Amino acid sequence: MKYDLCIQNAHMIDPATKRNGRYHIWVHDGRIAKVISSDEHQVEGMTDAIEIILADEMIVTPGLIDLHVHVYEENTPSGIAADRIGVEQGVTTVVDAGSAGVDTFKNFVSQSIEPSRTEILAWINISRQGFCDGRSELADLSLLEPERTVELVKKEKRIIGIKARMSGSVVKQSGIVPLQVAKKAARELGLPLMIHIGNAPPELFEILPLLDKGDVVTHAFHGKKGGIFTSDGTLLPEAQEALERGVIFDVGHGTSSFSFRTMRLALSLGIKPKTISTDIYRQNFDGPVHSLPTTMSKLLALGVSLEEVIEMTTSTPAQILRRADQIGTMKEGTIADISLLKIVNEEITLTDSEKEEMIAHEYIQPVVTVKAGKVFTCYQ
Template sequence: MDLILKGGRVIDPSQGLDAVADVGFAGGKVAAVAPKLEHPGAAVRNVSGLIVSPGLIDLHTHVYWGGTSLGIDAEQYCRTSGVTTSVDTGSAGPGNFAGFRKHVIEPSPVRILAYLHVSHAGIYGFSETVMVGESETLRLIDPRAALRVADENRDVVIGIKVRVGRHASGDQGVAPLDIALQVGEEAGLPVMAHIDEPPPTYEEVIARLRPGDVLTHAFRPFPNSPATAQGTVKAAVLAARKRGVLFDIGHGMGSFAFKTARAMLANGFAPDTISSDVHALCINGPAFDQVTTMSKFLCLGMSLSDVIRASTVNAAFALKRPELGSLKPGSVGDATVLAVEDGAFDYVDVVGEHLEGRQRIASRGVVIAGKWWHPA
């Protein structure tokens, strides 16, 4: 073995595991999880009193740093947020994906996977001074090139991204989504759909999504909330989940409200995946990072195991990458070391509501490809 994490509380929902154990890594993979592991020559790190989970997957990030104005540095982000797999959701489209791959994805020490945008240049006009929705004009939607680029990059492209809503697609309604779904169908890939304010409506969007497709910004505030004014879950939302549509948080700067989350959780409708939608305009608040987004759900009443599940094995399921999000022997050798701190912590959502939480999930380091990779 190359590395042993000793004495942590191992929480791995993929195995139904919650117990104090050692986790060993060899050859870049998980080698063993057992009450006690010894191996001469292995690096040993004592993590007693801390939590060891599978490497966290942030299913919604923007890490085309330098290539788009909303991009952040994946390595710097992952060092502090406990993330070992950063999924970029549409920062690049077929017109600029080659640069994203060569200059960001390939040199990155952390894993970056991508939903390829169906719009030619991805999310190109997103900053504090310029805000142009890349789906506002169908001239920018590039299905043929998107299909070709997705096919040529199947090792890192795991789906197709599209953004619809008043800010992203103007008055185009569901037209960009319908084109993205055609690309996904032809490529055999899932689609992740962004939704903001109407048009189109929440119901129009999820009616089109297929099993395995992801609706991100799923716990939005009004308008286009999944909850009714009476605090129930809309019937169309329940029907979409029943047929296999996945609901992702994608917190970001405008897409997560405590009011919505409380209503959804009160009705037993937890998110499939918890993600930050971290980008240049929300990394300093209100989203901050993955562990802060997870902490909000812990303080809203989700169990720690379910919060970790929504950031590991559930995300791996959405990615169709079963080797991720698990500490089963033979899985990718990624792990996150977490602490749950008690105290009084101020959390804020995108509409300015504050929540005083009694707990906070904090990253204490990560293992990537079987090697300790501590925050700088």
């Protein structure tokens, strides 16, 4: 038989199956059909695939997963085209974080999810409109509709959890109440919460004790006041306890939510992000965020290993999405979502949300994306 695609002699890094070495990968009918070590199989004369990618110079990983993006282009000012930050950048699955709520989700499906080649999943906003009616969506508690939200989520498998943005400009006088409402709904559904943190109120010591194992704190390494570190650089006891309980600290870079200084301090104490996400949207696409590979390059430059950076964008987010048996892995039989990346050994200036610049000597560049077996060339 002829396979649809063969990726030849790639340096494959797959944390899910703990493989790190030279492999040939065959794809057929949208699935990973066969993975064989280059040592055991000579490439010469290999003609058993319709399309062949010579990948000697490339790193091959499971398709990258971005746990926090905004892709509701039609109805929110921040929404960016999913494919622009997805399959055109090595990313096969993106998770929209609260752009849509129960009132707007149907429109989000028809306008963004269905037309995109990139797979879009969603954290639904506990506020009924999501971002479709301004950015203080939790200030008016009458806009929170947990019952209708729960009913929708039960029917809609693309919703993987509930989002609440717990910072001053979003909640105004509502305090901690929106989080309590979102949590009750999430626990009823057995799904995780994604909580955005930023400027108080509410204070982080009020928010973190409410989170359970598997809940996600996005923007965990921001550089604003009231973050996970006190002004003298010690870790907040509530943050320590949250980490011990298994609460997930996610990067969620965004325009104003990722600080090299905070991240360096955390790494020096042995605290690593569990997941790397971008919080990419129209206004930060041209900087400081750019893409998921750029955000991964920043963590690499801060000293996180390439294997870990890949784990934080493949197998770990796949587990949070409860799809680890299908994506975030190069296991035979799973969906053929694959990223072909290059490590470019060139000097590059990387910038965080605090406008701090860092010179790095290598960066990750996406070259080709395979989404369910279909091949896309990345935007350079």
